[in-house]
Amino acid sequence: MTASSRLPAWARPSDVADLIRLSVPIAISRMAMMLMGLTDAIVLGQFAPGELAYVLNAWLPIGVSLGLGIGLLLGVQVLTSELLGTGREAGSGRIFRRGLMWGIGLGAALTLLILPLADPLFHWIFVAIAPASEAAAAAASGEEVAAATASVTRILAFGLMGHMITVACSYYLEALRRPLLVTCLMYAGVAVNLVLDLALVAGFWGFPQMGAEGVAWATTGTRWFLVIVFLILVAVLTPAFRRSPPAEKGEAAHQVKVGIGTAISNVAEWGGFNITYVIATWVSIAANAVYGYTVQIIGLCFMFYLGIATATSVRVAEAVGRRNQEEVRNAGRLGVVATIVLGVVLGVLLVLFGTPLSGLLVRPDAEIAGIMLAPAIAALMWMAALITVFDGLQATASFALRAQGMVWLPSGIHLGSFFIVMIPACYWLAITLGRGAAGVLEGAFIGCLVAGALQVAVLEWKAARPVSERAA
Template sequence: MTATSRLPAWARAKDILDLIRLSVPIAVSRMAMMLMGLTDAIVLGQYAPGELAFVLSAWLPIGVSLGFGIGILLGVQVLTSEMLGTGREAGSGRIFRRGLWWSLVLGALLTLALVPFAQPFFHWIFVTIAPEGQGAGQAVPPDVVASSTAAVTRILAFGLVGHMVSQACSYYLEALRRPLLVTIVMYTGVVINIFGNLALVAGWWGFPQMGAEGVAWSTTVTRWLIAIIMLIFVAALTPGFRRSPPAEAGEARRQFDVGTGTAISNVAEWGGFNVTFIIATWVSIAANAVYGYSVQVMGVCFMFYLGIATATSVRVAEAMGRGNPDEVRNAGRLGVAATFVMGIVMGVLLVSFAGPISRLLVREDAIIGGVAIAPAIAGLLWLAAAATVFDGLQATASFALRAQGMVWLPSAIHLSSFFVVMIPVCYLLAIVLERGAPGVLEGAFIGVFVAGTLQLILLELKAARSGVKRAA
């Protein structure tokens, strides 16, 4: 028996190469979304580090809205991948157009909801329900935090439609195995956003220094430009706007159902993490900066995992379309193994370069409320590295499950892990036990640990059941 034959069935070289070929461009393109946020934070860290709290707190309603909308749109990718797996991709335009309409309607409705209610919402968060003593002795009073965060939220809300349209296009292009196009467009957006930040935050070329609001305007304009470019690519290079055969019975409902579960999970994860920014701000503006920059690093790492998760979803969906349960099971397990390998690599890098990374994020002499921000960030990056492994694991396992049609159990795990576990633990450690920024990150780690572990167990149970059915 050769060494090759003793390898697990999911570890075949051709499958590993296929996962790499698909996941690397997706990860690189997805990272562009996170790099936009990271460059926002870096420029703020050099020119107005105390205003990061306004941007991060604004992402509570914005992130929940985007997470819901982007989740609904996942059905574009899953159903298109299935059609590709059976050679019917030429008729996939109806899948894309359905998703495009959903992105327009959802984005518009959410924008109309956020713009008028941002101010009262954040006044309630930072003034009405804030823990007793919050804001005492701080340079920025709670009512100023509330009004500044609301202003950033309103600006970001105007980019929701553009963001959702570009996401529908991204899902469609990636499902048709054209991730390189998405990568090109997204990095074009990163460059545009950098110039916008330099103009509106740093004050280059004679523009006023607008701080957090400058970041928001740069992000919003960039999102619309990305959406326009994406639509041009879809129209010119895919069957997205061409006539399609009639839809099969129940297709629209299935597309919506696949996305609905993901939407709920996104609301849980994105909402949960963004609530932790609120908790950190309740501690202090300094705690928000330290924790917020640490999570920005986690977000960049997560894009690598998201590439693996998305590629795994595509490979699982294609195998489902071919009706091959062995390939389905092996594709899921390969994705999980790749996630752990990536976690080891990312962990070593973050721990080894913690100091330089922290100084890249914020100027070395930045002090907020008596706290030296850069050293505090460096001291937390080892825990951020550990958290990213389980954050990636929950993404890969849940994506593989949804591609097999299991929607609600992964969503229930996300809801319980992030709302029932993570948020209360963050509050307990950071506020009640007064552990500050480290306490918030410790709570976040516990939340993603629970989510990742439970999603993996569920994936293996699903694989075991499919194996029993095949044997029968």
């Protein structure tokens, strides 16, 4: 008996190699999106660390909108992967075009909605319902926070449609097994974003230092640069805009169904995490900075997990297209185990290098209202390490479930975990018990723990069911 024959069915070397080959480029590509935000935060940390709160809070309406749109667009990847698995990828252009039109329409509608609502929304959050806090008032008034956040939000809103277009292109290229191309384009975007940050935030080359608003303009400008490049390459290299065979009956409905479930989950997770930024700001601007910079590291780690989750989704969808139940089950289990192994590695690195990481995020002497930011961030890295493991598990398991057609149960778990569990836990620990930034992070851990455990449990339950059953 050979060593490979004694391994579990899901751990075949060929499958592990396929997962790595697909997930690493995707993770590196997805990391580019996070690196744009991390670059913004680092530049702000050197020149205006107190304005990070304006950017993070602005992502409440922007993040929810993107989560909705990006979720709907996941159907582009799943259905294209199914066609690829059965050798019909030449007809995938109709899948892409359908998703592209949804992204353009939804992006335009959400932009028109956000622009007039930004001011009243943040006045309500930071003035009307904000709990009294002496620490918060010491740095900036509620009116100041509301006005600055609304201004940043309006600038970011102009990039919504562009973001959705690039996501549709990325999903399509990755499903056609061209992840390296996506990676190269996204890192070109990181470079453009960094140049714009240095100009508009740091004030290089004679530009004025615009702080948080400079970050927003850099993000929006970068997004539209990527739109132009992505659309040109998709048109030249893929069947995206070529004539496609007629769609099978129910194809559009299936694409919507896959996307709607993911959209709900994204709204729950992204909206939930963005509300935690609000809770941290209610504590104080300093607490928001400490918590926000810590979450930037968590978000960077999540991109590794997202690579595994996306690759797992592609491999599961291909197996579904081949109607192979064993391959479906093994692909999901391999993704979960890979996530756990990666989580242990990343957790150890965060704990060991917490201090130099915090020094990279903000100036060593940066402080807000007497609180030294770098030491406070470093002290929370052990909790960030724990959060990343369960955040990764909930992503991998839910992606694998949706690739099998199970939509509503994973979405319900996300809604319950992040809105019913996480947000109240963050408020209770941070404000009621007075634990500040640490309390917000502890509440986030509780939410991710519940989400990760439940999604994996459902994936194992689903593994015993036939592929033909597309549970809602």
